[in-house]
Amino acid sequence: MKLLERARPEILSLQPYSSARMESRSRGIMLNANESPWPPVGNETTSLNRYPDPQPTALRVRMAELYDVAPERVLMGRGSDEAIDLLVRAFCREGRDAIVVSPPTFGMYAVAAAIQGARVIDAPLGADFAVDVDAVLAAITENTKIVFVCTPNNPTGAVVPLTTIARLADALRDRALLVVDEAYLEFAGGAPSATILISRHENVAVLRTLSKAYALAGARVGALVADAQIVALLRRIQAPYPLPSSSVAVALTALGGVAVAEAQARVAILLSERDSLAPALARARGVLAILPSSANFLCVRFADAAQTYQSLIEHGVVVRDVGRYAQLEGCLRISVGTPAENWQLLAALGLRRAVA
Numbered sequence: 001m002k003l004l005e006r007a008r009p010e011i012l013s014l015q016p017y018s019s020a021r022m023e024s025r026s027r028g029i030m031l032n033a034n035e036s037p038w039p040p041v042g043n044e045t046t047s048l049n050r051y052p053d054p055q056p057t058a059l060r061v062r063m064a065e066l067y068d069v070a071p072e073r074v075l076m077g078r079g080s081d082e083a084i085d086l087l088v089r090a091f092c093r094e095g096r097d098a099i100v101v102s103p104p105t106f107g108m109y110a111v112a113a114a115i116q117g118a119r120v121i122d123a124p125l126g127a128d129f130a131v132d133v134d135a136v137l138a139a140i141t142e143n144t145k146i147v148f149v150c151t152p153n154n155p156t157g158a159v160v161p162l163t164t165i166a167r168l169a170d171a172l173r174d175r176a177l178l179v180v181d182e183a184y185l186e187f188a189g190g191a192p193s194a195t196i197l198i199s200r201h202e203n204v205a206v207l208r209t210l211s212k213a214y215a216l217a218g219a220r221v222g223a224l225v226a227d228a229q230i231v232a233l234l235r236r237i238q239a240p241y242p243l244p245s246s247s248v249a250v251a252l253t254a255l256g257g258v259a260v261a262e263a264q265a266r267v268a269i270l271l272s273e274r275d276s277l278a279p280a281l282a283r284a285r286g287v288l289a290i291l292p293s294s295a296n297f298l299c300v301r302f303a304d305a306a307q308t309y310q311s312l313i314e315h316g317v318v319v320r321d322v323g324r325y326a327q328l329e330g331c332l333r334i335s336v337g338t339p340a341e342n343w344q345l346l347a348a349l350g351l352r353r354a355v356a
């Protein structure tokens with residue numbers, strides 16, 4: 001795979017740490033990892049005294065099934081945030097290499113690059129907050145290693161069409177990795193995942209997470225779906241035991257058949273709430289615009305965002321001020337809550353009488 005040669009040479013030649021759990025999966029009296037022989041006090045029915053499987057097979061198989069890919073293409077980690085960090089560290093040489101992002105977008109890509117000492121080149125979103133393919137391609141240099149695309153985009157909410165992603169992947173072939181962040185894809189009404197492009201475009205890597213639609217932000221479980229060689233590369237630099245056993249257990253529960261159906265039913269509720277919230281908000285005093293959203297949030301432009309933000313806080317409603325992002329002056333990002341919470345939001349904006 002030619003793209004692999006674009007990874008940092010010291011990572012390619014690295015002798016990865018070999019943990020006790022990797023060296024032997026045999027069962028018996030386990031005296032190989034300096035673990036406590038007893039389960040922890042207060043949690044005696046668990047095996048939390050043992051180090052976890054680095055990539056637990058049952059969860060890997062289940063997530064592969066969920067995302068409709070082969071298990072070899074799944075790298076599990078502490079949320080998709082960890083995968084963003086691993087990708088930048090594996091590919092970008094400090095002081096020399098760069099990533100390309102399309103602001104306004106998720107801030108973690110630029111933070112990961114800054115930590116690694118990689119440059120961040122902006123190719124701003126164009127009209128209607130769509131990815132500007134020509135601007136992205138114009139930003140590419142010999143030292144560009146990764147292009148990040150977020151779909152639906154946080155904080156604007158728009159889906160990036162798969163044709164755009166395929167066009168970018170083609171143009172970047174053998175030169176740069178195209179990372180497609182699909183943290184909110186479950187809310188995008190059946191929009192297809194870029195995972196279906198990986199077989200033809202080995203430079204496409206997709207980020208998925210259980211943090212949003214599966215309600216597991218606190219468990220920290222996400223996945224990178226990519227060519228098996230990219231997965232193997234990142235495994236070399238990932239922490240030896242990235243997934244806590246307790247998080248693996250709750251993730252397996254959340255991905256059981258009945259639980260997935262329930263999660264989908266909740267997504268449907270949020271979409272219906274979002275679609276009634278938008279026109280209701282449009283009637284609020286001081287609302288200038290609401291960006292069309294395919295995610296579980298709305299990006300709303302207010303005449304006086306600072307005052308609205310403060311007034312909402314005083315009414316016990318906390319939203320995100322995204323006004324510091326380019327092109328989003330005066331905007332607040334509002335997550336869709338339960339029907340009761342959304343009612344309270346509208347009441348706080350003077351659109352409903354508050355419920356007791």
Ligand SMILES: *Cc1c(COP(=O)(O)O)cnc(C)c1O
Binds near residue numbers: 210212217220
């Ligand atoms: C919430 C979010 C994530 C999820 O991060 P986790 O580390 O998986 O919790 C990833 N990307 C974007 C754009 C997000 O908004």
